[in-house]
Amino acid sequence: MNHPTEQALAVVSAFAEAWNRHDMAAFADLFAPDAEFVNVVGTWWKGKESIRSAHEFAHSSMFKHSRLNILSTEVRFPVEEIAIVRSRWSLEGHLGPDGAALPQRTGILVNVLRKSSGSWQIIDSQNTDIVEGVLSRPQ
């Protein structure tokens, strides 16, 4: 697996795999120490440790039995050492604050990866929920 696109796709696969095992140590290991992450409600975490602890909390509760499916991913390399990796995803099996099952939802995750010492790490993530049938325009 030496092709950069395959390597970038492998990071996204590992992201989903760690999520679905609810292994937040493995999840956090995909991120550079100074990575940043903005989740679907605009919460902004700075640093791998903050990303890990926030996701650990969520995976002990609302995301405990959730399953993240990567539906498709596109990869661009604006320069050789940087990849912009954008994935459409769906999430199922997550719970509301009251413990009730919530319906499947979908979103778009952009990960910026940097290659250093031969391996790709996530240096930045931002996530956005897809709201079906609502564009930035009148309905």
Added chain:
Amino acid sequence: MNHPTEQALAVVSAFAEAWNRHDMAAFADLFAPDAEFVNVVGTWWKGKESIRSAHEFAHSSMFKHSRLNILSTEVRFPVEEIAIVRSRWSLEGHLGPDGAALPQRTGILVNVLRKSSGSWQIIDSQNTDIVEGVLSRPQ
């Protein structure tokens, strides 16, 4: 204005300024030809022309009298030619589908910039609404 951080901040200022003049040609000129943009509801546009026409439509209707305020911006340079620029913003004066005024909303915009031929262009944008009081965790 030769410092890269200042140059990156100037792109964000120009983004808001073009938005507030509702000048979508100037807005689109901040983007590289192959730039991508994901808006707050997960609509994914590819290419400067798509970004321009979508925003032109929105600025002829719901965003016609809207005002975008950049509240704060942070800039990182993972490599010399790439900047990750994240801004908190508020929007006011926008309208709903029925033409009624909507309350102010806030969000987080990440722009990835690339320096080419001495100037910085946006190569990727993703936007996320801030939902106050709701984290990815039980309430």
